[in-house]
Amino acid sequence: MLVIFGSLLYVLPSFHIDVWPHKKINLGLDLQGGMHLVLEVEAEKAVESTIERMSNELRREMKTNHIKFSTLERRGFQISLQVQDKIDAFNTLLDDEFPEFRIVSRKQDGHVLSILLDLPDSDVVEIKKKAAEQALETIRNRIDEFGVSEPDIRRQGDRRILIQLPGVKDPRRAKDLIGKTALLEFKLVDANHNVEDAIKGKIPPGMEILYQVTENRQTRRVSKTPFLVEKRTALTGEYLTDARVNIDSQYNEPYVSIKFNKKGARLFERITETNVQRRLAIVLDKKIHSAPVIQERIAGGEARITGSFTHDEAHDLAIVLRAGALPAPVHILEERTVGPSLGADSIRMGLLSMLIGGLLVVVFMVIYYRSAGFIADAALMLNIILIAAGLAGFQATLTLPGIAGIILTIGMAVDANVLIFERIREELRVGKSPLAAIDAGYSKATLTILDANVTTLIAAVVLFQFGTGPVKGFAVTLSLGVIASLFTALIVSRQIFDFFIINRQVRSLNI
Amino acid sequence: MQFIQPDINIDFIGKRLIGFAMSGTLILISLLSLLFHGGPRYGIDFAGGTLIQIKFNVPTGADTITKTLEPLGISGASIQQYGDVADNEYLVRADVAYEELEGLSEKVQNAFIKELSGELNQASDTDDQQTETSIASDQTSTTQTTVQKQSEINEKKTPPAEVRRIEMVGPQVGKDLREKALLAMFFALLFITIYISGRFEFKWVVSGVMAACLMGGVYVFKQVGLSMPFLILIALILSLILFWFLRLKYAMGAITALIHDVMITVGIFSICDKEFTLPIIAALLTIIGYSLNDTIIVFDRIRENSRKLHRITFDQIINTSINETLSRTILTSLTTLIVVLALFLFGGGIIHDFAFAMIIGVLIGTYSSIFVASPILLLWK
Numbered sequence: 001m002l003v004i005f006g007s008l009l010y011v012l013p014s015f016h017i018d019v020w021p022h023k024k025i026n027l028g029l030d031l032q033g034g035m036h037l038v039l040e041v042e043a044e045k046a047v048e049s050t051i052e053r054m055s056n057e058l059r060r061e062m063k064t065n066h067i068k069f070s071t072l073e074r075r076g077f078q079i080s081l082q083v084q085d086k087i088d089a090f091n092t093l094l095d096d097e098f099p100e101f102r103i104v105s106r107k108q109d110g111h112v113l114s115i116l117l118d119l120p121d122s123d124v125v126e127i128k129k130k131a132a133e134q135a136l137e138t139i140r141n142r143i144d145e146f147g148v149s150e151p152d153i154r155r156q157g158d159r160r161i162l163i164q165l166p167g168v169k170d171p172r173r174a175k176d177l178i179g180k181t182a183l184l185e186f187k188l189v190d191a192n193h194n195v196e197d198a199i200k201g202k203i204p205p206g207m208e209i210l211y212q213v214t215e216n217r218q219t220r221r222v223s224k225t226p227f228l229v230e231k232r233t234a235l236t237g238e239y240l241t242d243a244r245v246n247i248d249s250q251y252n253e254p255y256v257s258i259k260f261n262k263k264g265a266r267l268f269e270r271i272t273e274t275n276v277q278r279r280l281a282i283v284l285d286k287k288i289h290s291a292p293v294i295q296e297r298i299a300g301g302e303a304r305i306t307g308s309f310t311h312d313e314a315h316d317l318a319i320v321l322r323a324g325a326l327p328a329p330v331h332i333l334e335e336r337t338v339g340p341s342l343g344a345d346s347i348r349m350g351l352l353s354m355l356i357g358g359l360l361v362v363v364f365m366v367i368y369y370r371s372a373g374f375i376a377d378a379a380l381m382l383n384i385i386l387i388a389a390g391l392a393g394f395q396a397t398l399t400l401p402g403i404a405g406i407i408l409t410i411g412m413a414v415d416a417n418v419l420i421f422e423r424i425r426e427e428l429r430v431g432k433s434p435l436a437a438i439d440a441g442y443s444k445a446t447l448t449i450l451d452a453n454v455t456t457l458i459a460a461v462v463l464f465q466f467g468t469g470p471v472k473g474f475a476v477t478l479s480l481g482v483i484a485s486l487f488t489a490l491i492v493s494r495q496i497f498d499f500f501i502i503n504r505q506v507r508s509l510n511i
Numbered sequence: 512m513q514f515i516q517p518d519i520n521i522d523f524i525g526k527r528l529i530g531f532a533m534s535g536t537l538i539l540i541s542l543l544s545l546l547f548h549g550g551p552r553y554g555i556d557f558a559g560g561t562l563i564q565i566k567f568n569v570p571t572g573a574d575t576i577t578k579t580l581e582p583l584g585i586s587g588a589s590i591q592q593y594g595d596v597a598d599n600e601y602l603v604r605a606d607v608a609y610e611e612l613e614g615l616s617e618k619v620q621n622a623f624i625k626e627l628s629g630e631l632n633q634a635s636d637t638d639d640q641q642t643e644t645s646i647a648s649d650q651t652s653t654t655q656t657t658v659q660k661q662s663e664i665n666e667k668k669t670p671p672a673e674v675r676r677i678e679m680v681g682p683q684v685g686k687d688l689r690e691k692a693l694l695a696m697f698f699a700l701l702f703i704t705i706y707i708s709g710r711f712e713f714k715w716v717v718s719g720v721m722a723a724c725l726m727g728g729v730y731v732f733k734q735v736g737l738s739m740p741f742l743i744l745i746a747l748i749l750s751l752i753l754f755w756f757l758r759l760k761y762a763m764g765a766i767t768a769l770i771h772d773v774m775i776t777v778g779i780f781s782i783c784d785k786e787f788t789l790p791i792i793a794a795l796l797t798i799i800g801y802s803l804n805d806t807i808i809v810f811d812r813i814r815e816n817s818r819k820l821h822r823i824t825f826d827q828i829i830n831t832s833i834n835e836t837l838s839r840t841i842l843t844s845l846t847t848l849i850v851v852l853a854l855f856l857f858g859g860g861i862i863h864d865f866a867f868a869m870i871i872g873v874l875i876g877t878y879s880s881i882f883v884a885s886p887i888l889l890l891w892k
Binding site: 030038332333334335336337338339341342345346349350352353354356357358360361364365367368369370400401404407408410411412414415418419422425426429444447448451452453454455456457458459460462463465466467468470471474475478 | 865
């Protein structure tokens, strides 16, 4: 028994020392500063854009097959459509090319067929799930490229994404980078209609108004220039293979050069070929970045996005373009940012109160139980070391409430010793010998201690399940503390007693 | 050294009615305070909103803060001194809904820097540390150099205001957390009662089945859309009634004491007008786990004594048990109290309320294990 314990006692701390250099204790965001974000993926938007895309395909197919239709529009998750004549041809087209559509209702009135289409529920669920997964992946890529050390990015529930960025210095920039949908579109600018008329409400069919927002850096005035562009997107960012920051040698300004893949390059070439002298708007997230005039056919699939960027902006834009667009917009549900100075203060104060609380308890135990108090204090020290080792070993995160948990454990760990010592005193009063008293004390107090600690452990486990971030850290240290104090009180302090009583032949017990 | 003599014999059971009356009054006051305040005062974790902690390098009053924040659309925010007066640190809390908050953190910081550096150095026009930049046109030929020069000037002097912490919680998240917190407390209570019934009366199956039914019930009704606090309340009352009929004495004693502790702690928080935040829920859960320690010590002794002493009545057994364990009940609470006090006094602002909740919880928990949990065992006589 003594040998087993001896080895345990030596193995554990050495294990701990062994672990230390490799795995240091992770500090939570509240201690080292950083940003905690919870985003929600607007998965409905992904469904809408899928349906929008399919309705565009349908429109194209019907045009190539010369099927006449009067209306074709998306209403929420549904496509409403009116087909004239050639209804049989339409039916074949629908069955052959678009088997994924579900027919909500169809009504034939002579030569006119009114039909309402949507996607089956299982497909909608699938799209939503994919959107969340893809958003997570895209955001992870963006953050990896941005270069944050040890970021933590994970799904939370169906469509929430939890992001923890320790030590991030510029929260605003990080947030922009993460939250940007980064949907890059190229749209042709309409020159045949007047923009002024369109703003007044007379928007020609198939057109939309988008704005170019510019800001003068010196006066900080923001100006918005409206453009009338085709609703149809000529080319999107999904064909991009690369995006890099370059510096314009003439104006010494950074710009982003983009490179299309083969298919994209072909598309780009065709667009530029057929639309020479027209303006092509480069649209990012529904805002026009620039609208250069196409001077000539551009082959090779390379283009540049200019704008008076700062270097950081150009750098971040290149990252989001490389990582790809989010399948659906995201918005921030929860944000917690802690500055590093506050974190440092928290550590200092946490350690201070741990030291003071610990010292008071240690002194109290020695005054109250004399030599036995020293044994309890030794067990307490080991207890704290074990918690630290546990934190490092499990790669758990130490948070400010976590420090509070350790402090609380200091108070609770000696409780077990108090119970044992009180019991031993009781047995001694009955007239038992020291050895017998210790024996009886431990054996009778063990179950009580176990019961009392199990209930605390239950609460801690429930808390772990419920909590996020800092609170979870508290649950971790509390659980570790409870388990460590069971070990130190029931096994370690017992061994110390036995060592003194058996080896040193101590006759009287100073308790 | 001994605080309490081994032969102490206080008639706790004889005075149990006084204990009940006192507990009843405390609970009543707690409920009244909650009623008066219109429920617990939720922090932003549960209510949603924004919390900004700002440290100033120059003495700044609440007026300046209000004045600076108003143009940003933050009016009616509560402004609270944080820590010492000399620290010049404030907590600003606004209940603004999420949509209006995008990019707020930076705006606030900039506004204060502008406001205060204006006060400090009125001659200087350069006030913005961060120049707002956004998507700009390809034609604008703003020279980069001017911007850089400006920011260099700003970097040289330390900013007069530093936003040290920003927390923003959307209303939906707040509501989710509120429900989760309630559920967590409810589950903790149920698991603990299963454990107690099992360990003390070997009624693992009965209590397990009962708890499973209650959890299932809560889950089903939650799907139906009943409000969570209401549901938990019903479930708690139902479980108390079930304990009574199933004669789960020890579980009944324990859970009553726990509900008692939690309610009074919540009540005192309400009286002091303190906010409920996530760490406070952590404190309440810890109290649920910890205040039971003392109760279990007494229960254990009662069980031991009932086997040993057949001749005396059950209330005498209880009384003896409480007296025999009195010294350790008080000592264990004392050591814990020492550390939470240290935490309360030196732990800093963020942990202050957590420590406060723990202090109340430890005190009430000790009291309830003597005056509430044990006397309840006598109800079945």
